[in-house]
Amino acid sequence: MIALVTGASAGFGEAMARRFVAGGYRVIAVARRIERLDKLRAELGTALLPVAMDVTNPASITQGLTDLPADWQTVDVLINNAGLALGTEPAPHCSLAEWTTMIDTNIKGLVTVTHALLHGMVARNSGLIINLGSIAGNTPYPGGNVYGASKAFVEQFTRNLRADLVGTGVRATNIAPGLCGGTEFSNVRYRGDDAAAAKVYAGTVPLTARDIAETAYWIAALPPHINVNQIELMPTCQGYGSLAIQRSGTA
C-alpha cells in the first residue's frame, strides 16, 4: 500500500509519514524542503520516497507525480496535509498577500493534488483521501478570517467528494483538529514570533502531531465499507466559547 503525504517535512505530515511507514505502508513524502525529507528517508529507509513539490504550483505537482518511479505510481491513500495559517489580526488589518497564500495552499493546492490522483483511484475502485481541516472550519473566532474559511472549504469539499464518489469504493475524510502543539503551526502563524507562538499553548496539554497521525492511520486501517466522513478532535482542555455581543452604552 502506498500513501502520499503532502507537507511531510514537519508537523502532522512528518508524523503521518512515520506512522504509515511503521504500519507497513510505503510513503511518498511530499514537501518543498527536500533536505528535511532526505533526512527522514535516511532515518526511515526505502519505504519513504522524498519528492520535492510545491503544492501552490500546479506545474510542480504534475512534474512530481509524473516523475514518480513506476512502482510508486499507485497511490492508495492521499493525505492532503499541506496548509498554513498566517496571522490572527482582524480582517481589516490583514494582508491580502497572506490571505492569497492561504487560499493558494489550503484550497488550491489541496484541490490540485486531489484532482491529479482522483481519476486513478476511481479507475481502481479503491482509495482514500484524507483532508486536514480544522475546528476553524466550523467554529468562527476572531482573527480566523481566511484561515477558517479555507478550512470550511476543506470540510465541504470533502463532503461533496463523498457525494460524488458513492459507488466508486473511494473514501474521503476530513480530520478537523483543535489546539495542537509541538509543530511549526503557530510559529508560522505568528510569522516567526516564537514567544507569541509559545503563549498559545501555555498551561495547556494540547493535541500532538502523533495524535493526528494515529487518527489518520486508524481511519486508513478501517475496513473498506466504513467511511469516516468527518472527525473533530480537541484536547480535553479546549471547548467551545460563547458568541460576542456588543451592548449599547458599553465599551
Ligand code: 8X3
Ligand atoms: C488549528 C486549530 O484552533 O488554531 O487549525 O484554529 S485553531
